[in-house]
Every structure is written in structure tokens, then in C-alpha cells.
Amino acid sequence: MRILLYNPDNGVTRNFMPHLWMFLLQSLTPPGHEVLLIDGNAKPMDEAQIAQYVRDEKIDLVGIGAMTRMIAKAYRIADAIRATGVKVVMGGPHVTELADEALGRDGGPRHADAVALGEADETWPQMVNDAARGELKEIYTPVDETGKERKPSLKQYPVIPWQSIDLEQFNLVPKAAFPLLKKVGEGWGTFRIIPVESGRGCPYGCEFCTVTGFFGDSIRFRTNESVVNELLLLKARARKEKGQMAVFFIDDNFAINVKRTKSLLRDIIAAGAQVHWVAQISANLLRDEELIDLIAASGGKWVFIGMESIDPANLKDVNKGFNKPGEYAEVLERLAKRNVYAITSFIFGMDNDTVGVGERTLSQVRTWPPGLPIFGLLTPLPATPLYKRLEAAGRLTRVKHWQEFIPFAMAHTPLKMSIEEAHAEVKYGWAHAYSPEALAQAVDSLDDQPLGYRINIFLARLCFRGIYFPMMGKLAWLKVVAQNRHTIFKLVKEGFFGRKERPRNPEGEPAYEETAPESQVSA
Numbered sequence: 094m095r096i097l098l099y100n101p102d103n104g105v106t107r108n109f110m111p112h113l114w115m116f117l118l119q120s121l122t123p124p125g126h127e128v129l130l131i132d133g134n135a136k137p138m139d140e141a142q143i144a145q146y147v148r149d150e151k152i153d154l155v156g157i158g159a160m161t162r163m164i165a166k167a168y169r170i171a172d173a174i175r176a177t178g179v180k181v182v183m184g185g186p187h188v189t190e191l192a193d194e195a196l197g198r199d200g201g202p203r204h205a206d207a208v209a210l211g212e213a214d215e216t217w218p219q220m221v222n223d224a225a226r227g228e229l230k231e232i233y234t235p236v237d238e239t240g241k242e243r244k245p246s247l248k249q250y251p252v253i254p255w256q257s258i259d260l261e262q263f264n265l266v267p268k269a270a271f272p273l274l275k276k277v278g279e280g281w282g283t284f285r286i287i288p289v290e291s292g293r294g295c296p297y298g299c300e301f302c303t304v305t306g307f308f309g310d311s312i313r314f315r316t317n318e319s320v321v322n323e324l325l326l327l328k329a330r331a332r333k334e335k336g337q338m339a340v341f342f343i344d345d346n347f348a349i350n351v352k353r354t355k356s357l358l359r360d361i362i363a364a365g366a367q368v369h370w371v372a373q374i375s376a377n378l379l380r381d382e383e384l385i386d387l388i389a390a391s392g393g394k395w396v397f398i399g400m401e402s403i404d405p406a407n408l409k410d411v412n413k414g415f416n417k418p419g420e421y422a423e424v425l426e427r428l429a430k431r432n433v434y435a436i437t438s439f440i441f442g443m444d445n446d447t448v449g450v451g452e453r454t455l456s457q458v459r460t461w462p463p464g465l466p467i468f469g470l471l472t473p474l475p476a477t478p479l480y481k482r483l484e485a486a487g488r489l490t491r492v493k494h495w496q497e498f499i500p501f502a503m504a505h506t507p508l509k510m511s512i513e514e515a516h517a518e519v520k521y522g523w524a525h526a527y528s529p530e531a532l533a534q535a536v537d538s539l540d541d542q543p544l545g546y547r548i549n550i551f552l553a554r555l556c557f558r559g560i561y562f563p564m565m566g567k568l569a570w571l572k573v574v575a576q577n578r579h580t581i582f583k584l585v586k587e588g589f590f591g592r593k594e595r596p597r598n599p600e601g602e603p604a605y606e607e608t609a610p611e612s613q614v615s616a
């Protein structure tokens with residue numbers, strides 16, 4: 094069979110990284126089939142285009158995976174493909190929770206011929222074999238001989254052939270700049286961020302999160318050797334094509350077992366398998382100095398921290414009381430001392446939030462080392478404890494919000510502010526954290542650091558700004574460049590002529606204690 098695996102675009106932002114499930118299922122496909130991949134974020138297609146593609150390429154089976162936020166688009170694409178007579182199977186967190194919706198058993202239209210529930214590492218080969226024989230079943234569940242749910246072990250993890258996979262659609266370097274950038278340093282002709290998992294599962298059970306329900310609270314790890322080999326493969330490919338490769342360890346909590354994480358990082362260092370990497374780690378696990386040393390020495394550059402709120406009452410409400418806002422600054426300073434910075438994620442619209450939460454949060458953020466703050470709204474994802482609580486209390490204002498997905502829009506009313514007020518707080522957060530003044534301040538706060546770090550924080554902030562204020566066209570980018578011209582000029586000048594003034598921070602005191610920016614952003 095010719096199989097197409099497809100991940101829809103979210104219609105708002107371009108994703109910076111391909112989705113791991115596609116490469117994993119491709120590697121787990123039984124021999125004798127050809128598997129093509131399309132990530133809608135890199136190669137956007139509408140319903141008519143995908144139907145044409147399926148006909149032109151003579152595809153026999155299509156697999157679609159999607160998060161809740163992309164599910165409406167996923168269903169539309171599935172409908173268009175099924176109309177061509179080709180079977181569609183679906184998987185991922187949303188259809189796992191709402192299989193009846195995908196199969197049209199809830200009174201709505203049918204979108205999928207079959208659904209894979211939960212982790213499909215073991216069921217995917219069965220689906221392919223059944224489809225090839227024309228005997229596709231409707232539901233595939235990973236169960237053992239006794240019918241009990243089985244979570245796949247990651248000990249025999251497949252080798253993803255990164256050396257030969259076509260990654261053209263995931264190059265973040267604009268085509269026109271390839272030839273020139275290939276010659277810069279060790280080569281920047283390509284730059285890709287590749288998802289790698291080293292383990293699955295998180296036992297913490299935060300109320301809004303799908304992970305504990307989906308992957309279970311039993312944590313499973315790949316062997317260190319298999320992770321190290323994967324990194325070596327990626328490094329070799331980057332070298333061969335005179336490009337750069339960074340890795341996103343997509344584990345939900347990369348340091349959930351600190352002893353094991355340290356052992357993995359030591360093995361990465363010993364094998365010379367360091368690449369620049371980013372990972373998600375909760376703040377409570379970043380107290381260990383040795384762990385942070387190893388993170389830095391193994392190539393760790395950014396840590397994504399789900400801070401969620403600076404209010405302990407909110408954190409308790411959503412079962413995330415293990416986050417201690419009082420230690421956030423200390424954790425971030427510990428990282429920054431090793432030149433590791435944080436993507437700090439906040440959720441507004443929690444039940445104890447009141448008007449002004451945006452500025453209250455930012456006033457803390459400004460006292461921390463520069464990072465990448467991101468702001469979202471509390472979202473009841475299907476089957477989470479949060480969804481059930483709000484549903485039972487009759488508080489959902491858009492019960493099936495995923496069927497009319499609106500970015501940055503609440504689906505329930507918080508207790509102490511209105512929905513519109515919560516939306517305004519998120520806008521405030523993005524506007525003020527990514528204003529030209531805030532970007533200039535982030536760059537200045539690293540005045541005692543080499544130019545590379547300051548360029549890094551500036552470019553990262555520019556890109557992250559696009560999560561809320563999409564910069565899809567050349568014109569949008571030009572506008573942002575114009576707004577930030579002073580900072581850009583300063584960095585370029587320094588690149589050519591070096592720095593005139595002495596570092597502001599010769600004593601090594603934290604240079605990031607700054608005051609609030611005064612002006613507003615216009616975006």
C-alpha cells in the first residue's frame with residue numbers, strides 16, 4: 094500500500110518542529126508499504142488540495158493525527174479524503190478521548206473509518222495489515238492477552254532513520270539564504286528542530302492536562318544507548334549537509350526521575366553526542382545543582398517550565414500545588430548562571446485570577462533572567478479532570494469548543510473575572526512581554542554576555558512574539574523589524590565593530606534586574 098500520514102495545520106501559527114508520531118509510525122510500519130508524510134504546518138493544504146494529492150499519488154490509506162485544537166480541520170480533511178474512496182484512520186489524544194465523535198457514533202457525521210486509542214506503537218502495524226487485507230476494524234486498543242490496557246515499553250524503541258528521511262519541509266532557514274549560510278562557521282545551510290522522546294508519562298495529574306490520563310502515571314524510558322545513538326545520527330546528518338540540528342526532548346517532564354536523567358546526560362556527554370536541546374521540566378525538579386550542571390554540559394539551552402500562575406491558590410485549584418512561585422526566581426537564576434534560559438508558560442483565566450493578573454505576572458517576570466514568557470488561557474480539554482469539573486458545575490460556555498476552534502478564547506467563565514477580561518489579560522501579557530522596549534531590555538540585560546547570547550535571545554523573542562501576533566507575510570516581518578530597528582542596529586554594529594563600552598556587569602552581579610518598560614506595544 095501507499096500510505097499517507099498527515100498532521101493538519103493549526104491555522105494560526107507555523108509550527109517550528111515536525112510531529113514525532115509521524116516518524117515513529119513510519120518506522121513501525123511493516124515492510125512492503127511506502128509511507129509519505131505531510132505536516133500541514135510546513136506544507137499547508139486545503140481539502141481540495143489534499144484530495145487531489147491523494148488521487149495523484151495513488152494513496153491507499155491515510156492516517157491523520159491531531160490535537161484537540163486542530164481536530165475540526167482534521168475532520169474536514171478526513172471527509173475530503175473519504176469522499177475520494179480512500180480509507181482514513183485517526184489517532185492521537187483527541188480521538189482517543191472522543192472516539193465516538195470521530196466514528197460518527199454520537200449522532201454527528203462520521204469522519205474516520207478506524208480509530209487508534211492511546212499509544213499506537215503496537216496497534217499501528219495491525220491496522221496496516223488489516224487495511225491491506227481489506228479487514229479494517231473500527232477501534233484499535235492496545236491490550237494484553239487478558240484484555241487489559243497495555244502501555245508499550247520503550248525499551249525496544251525503533252530506530253528512526255533520520256539520516257535518510259526527507260526533511261526538506263522542516264528546514265527553518267529561508268531557501269534564498271541556503272547558499273550563503275552554508276559557509277558561515279560550521280554551516281547554517283539548514284536548521285531543524287527535531288523532536289526526540291526519551292521517556293513517556295507523568296504522574297503529577299495537573300487538572301487541565303491530558304498527559305496523565307493518556308500516557309498513564311507509569312513512566313517508561315528508552316535506554317540511554319538508544320537516545321544517544323539517535324543524537325549521534327542527527328549530528329552526523331547536520332554535519333553532512335553543512336547545517337544545524339537542535340533537539341526538542343518532548344518528554345512531558347524530562348527530569349521526572351532525576352537519577353535517570355543525570356545518567357542519560359552523562360552518557361550523552363561521554364559519547365560526544367551533545368546537540369543544542371530544549372526540554373520540558375517542572376520547576377520543582379530544578380533544585381539540584383548537579384542536574385543543572387549536566388543540563389548545560391550536555392547541550393541544554395532552553396527549559397520549558399509550566400509555571401502556570403504566580404498565585405499559590407490558583408496552583409492548588411488545578412492540582413499543581415507542587416509549583417512554588419516563591420522559588421521561581423531562584424530556579425531561573427540557577428539556570429541562567431549556566432547560560433540556560435527558560436520558556437516560562439503562564440495560564441490566565443484561573444478561578445482566583447482577577448483583573449490585573451497580566452501586569453502582576455509581568456512585574457515578577459521582569460525581575461527574572463531574560464527568557465521567553467508565554468501566556469495562554471485555561472482550556473478544558475476533553476476528558477481532563479478540569480473538563481469534568483466545569484461540566485458538572487454547568488460552567489462550560491462552549492461545550493464542544495473544538496468544533497469551532499478560536500485561538501486564545503475561553504470556553505468557560507472564570508469565577509472572578511469575565512471571559513473578555515481574561516482575554517484582555519492575555520493580550521496584555523503578550524503585548525508587553527514582546528514590545529520593542531521589552532526586547533531591547535532583554536538584550537541589554539545580557540550585556541555581560543557574548544554577542545551570540547544576545548542575538549539568540551533577540552531572535553527567539555521575535556519568533557515567540559509570532560505565537561500571539563502571527564507574522565505570516567514579509568510585510569508583517571518588515572513591520573516588526575522596523576519597530577525593533579534600534580536593537581537590530583546595535584547588535585549589527587557590535588557584530589562588525591565589537592563592543593566599545595565595558596560589560597556593565599564586571600562583578601558578575603545579576604544583570605537582569607530591570608524596571609518595568611514604560612511604553613506600550615502597538616501590535
Ligand code: B12
Pocket residue numbers: 103108110111112113114117155156157158159160161162182183184185186187209211212213214217288290301302303304308343344345469474475
Ligand atoms: C511536543 C508537544 C508540543 C509541540 C508541538 C507539537 C510538535 N511539533 O511536536 C509544541 C511545544 C509546539 C506544543 C504546543 C501545544 N501543545 Co503540545 N504537546 C507536545 C507533547 C509534549 C509531545 C507530543 C509528542 O510528540 N508525543 C509523543 C508521541 C509519540 O505521542 P503522540 O503524539 O500522542 O502519538 C502517539 C499516539 O497518540 C498515537 N497517534 C498520534 N497520532 C496518530 C495518528 C494515527 C493515524 C495513529 C494510528 C496513531 C496516532 O500514536 C503515537 C505513538 O503511540 C504532548 C504531550 C505528549 N507527551 O504527547 C503535548 C500535547 C500534545 N500538547 C497539548 C497542547 C494542549 C498544546 C497547546 C495547545 C498548548 C497551548 N495551550 O498552547 C499547543 C498548541 C500547538 C499547536 N501547534 O497548535 C496537549 C494536547 C491535548 C489535546 N487533547 O489536544 C498535549 C497532550 C499535552 C497536554 N498538556 O495535555 N506541543
Ligand code: SF4
Pocket residue numbers: 295296297298299302303304305345346375399
Ligand atoms: S507536570 Fe506537566 S505533564 Fe505532568 S501532569 Fe502537570 S502539566 Fe501535565
